[in-house]
Amino acid sequence: MIESHATTEGIHGHPALQHHFENMEQQREAGTIGMWVFLVTEIMFFGGMFLAYALYRSYYPASFASASNHLDITLGAVNTAVLIVSSFTMALAVYFTQVGKQRPQVICLALTLVLGLTFLGIKAVEYHDKYTDHLIPGRLIPSAPFGPAVQEEGQPLDHHKVHLLPGATLPQVEMFYWIYFAMTGMHALHMIIGAGLLTFLLIYSIKGRFDPEYHSPVEIVGLYWHFVDIVWIFLFPLLYLLGRHFEHG
Amino acid sequence: MSEHIVPVKVYLAIFLALLVGTALTVVAAFIDFPWRLNTIVALTIATIKATLVVLYFMHVRYGTRLVWVIVASALFWMAILFAFTFSDYFTREWLSTGY
Numbered sequence: 001m002i003e004s005h006a007t008t009e010g011i012h013g014h015p016a017l018q019h020h021f022e023n024m025e026q027q028r029e030a031g032t033i034g035m036w037v038f039l040v041t042e043i044m045f046f047g048g049m050f051l052a053y054a055l056y057r058s059y060y061p062a063s064f065a066s067a068s069n070h071l072d073i074t075l076g077a078v079n080t081a082v083l084i085v086s087s088f089t090m091a092l093a094v095y096f097t098q099v100g101k102q103r104p105q106v107i108c109l110a111l112t113l114v115l116g117l118t119f120l121g122i123k124a125v126e127y128h129d130k131y132t133d134h135l136i137p138g139r140l141i142p143s144a145p146f147g148p149a150v151q152e153e154g155q156p157l158d159h160h161k162v163h164l165l166p167g168a169t170l171p172q173v174e175m176f177y178w179i180y181f182a183m184t185g186m187h188a189l190h191m192i193i194g195a196g197l198l199t200f201l202l203i204y205s206i207k208g209r210f211d212p213e214y215h216s217p218v219e220i221v222g223l224y225w226h227f228v229d230i231v232w233i234f235l236f237p238l239l240y241l242l243g244r245h246f247e248h249g
Numbered sequence: 250m251s252e253h254i255v256p257v258k259v260y261l262a263i264f265l266a267l268l269v270g271t272a273l274t275v276v277a278a279f280i281d282f283p284w285r286l287n288t289i290v291a292l293t294i295a296t297i298k299a300t301l302v303v304l305y306f307m308h309v310r311y312g313t314r315l316v317w318v319i320v321a322s323a324l325f326w327m328a329i330l331f332a333f334t335f336s337d338y339f340t341r342e343w344l345s346t347g348y
Contacts, residue, residue: 025252028252029313032312032316033313033315033316033319036316036319036320037319039323040319040320040322040323040326043323043327044323044326044327044330047326047327047330047331048330051330051331051334054331054335055334055335055338058338058339073275073278077271077275080271081268081271084264084267084268084271085264087264087267087302087306088260088261088263088264088267088306090306091255091260091263091264091305091306092257092260095254095255095257095260098252098254099254219308222306222307223307226302226303226306226307227307229302230299230302230303233295233298233299233302234292234295234299236271236274236295237274237278237291237292237294237295238291238295240278241274241275241278241291242278242287242288242291244278244279245278245279245280245281245282245287246281
C-alpha cells in the first residue's frame with residue numbers, strides 16, 4: 001500500500017490513486033477491508049493459542065496459578081499501560097493525518113514507535129529474569145534447561161524460587177511456560193513487525209507523503225497496532241493475574 | 250469524502266477508560282471472589298477494553314456494514330473453535346472407557 005504511486009495525476013486527481021479505483025474514498029475503503037480480513041486470520045491464529053491456554057489451565061489449575069504467580073506483575077502492568085498509551089498516540093497520528101497537520105502527525109508516530117520499543121525492552125528484561133530462574137521450558141537453551149528452584153515451606157521467601165500451590169507439579173509448571181513463551185513471543189514478534197511498519201510510516205510522514213485525502217497507510221498500520229494491543233489486553237490478565245488471589249485472598 | 254473523523258475528546262475518553270480498566274483488573278486480581286468468579290471478572294474487563302479499542306480506536310463504530318460483517322465473522326469462528334473443542338474435552342470423562 002505504501003509504495004502506491006500511480007501516474008494518473010490529472011485524470012483522477014490524487015497522485016496516490018491507483019488506476020483500478022474510481023476515487024480515493026473507494027481505494028481507502030478497499031484497503032481498510034483488506035486489513036480487516038487479514039486481522040480476522042490473525043484473530044484465528046492467536047485464538048488457537050488462547051484455546052490451548054484455556055484447556056491446559058482447566059486441566060492443571062494449581063500448577064498454572066503457581067507458574068503465573070512467579071511472573072512480575074509490576075512489569076506486566078507497566079507494559080500494559082505503555083501499550084495503551086502507544087495505541088492512544090497511534091489513534092492521534094491517524095487523527096492528525098486526517099486533518100492535515102503534519103508536525104503533530106510526525107510526533108505522534110515517533111512517540112508510538114518509541115513506546116513500542118519500550119514495551120519490547122521491558123519484555124526483554126522479563127525474559128532475562130525467566131532465564132536466570134531456569135524457567136525457559138525444555139532445552140530451548142541447552143546450557144540452561146528447565147529446572148527452577150522450588151520454595152519450601154518455612155524457608156525465607158525467595159522470589160527466584162517457584163512457590164508450588166497444593167496440587168501443583170513442576171512438569172505442569174513447565175507446560176505453562178511453553179504457552180507463556182509461545183504467546184508472548186508471538187506477540188513480541190508482532191510488535192517487532194509493527195515497529196518496522198511504524199519506521200516506514202515515520203519516514204514517509206517526514207517526507208510529507210500523507211494528507212487528508214491519502215492517509216490509508218497510517219489508518220491501516222493503526223488497525224494492526226491496535227490489534228496487537230488487544231492481544232496484550234487479554235494476555236496480561238490471563239498470564240499474569242489469574243492465580244494471584246490464591247496467595248493473597 | 251464521507252469519512253468520519255473521531256474527535257480528540259473521544260480518543261482521550263477511551264484512553265482514560267482503558268487505563269482505569271487496567272488498574273481495575275490488577276486490583277480485582279488480588280480479591281478472592283467466590284465460585285471462581287476471578288476468571289469471569291478478568292475476562293469481562295478485558296472484553297470491555299477490547300471492545301472500546303475496536304469500536305473507537307479502530308473506527309468500527311463508524312465503519313461500513315461490510316467491516317461489521319468481517320469483524321462479526323471473526324467472533325463467529327472463534328465461538329465455533331472454542332465451543333466444539335470444549336464440548337469434546339469436557340465430555341471425555343463421561344465415557345467409562347477412558348481416553
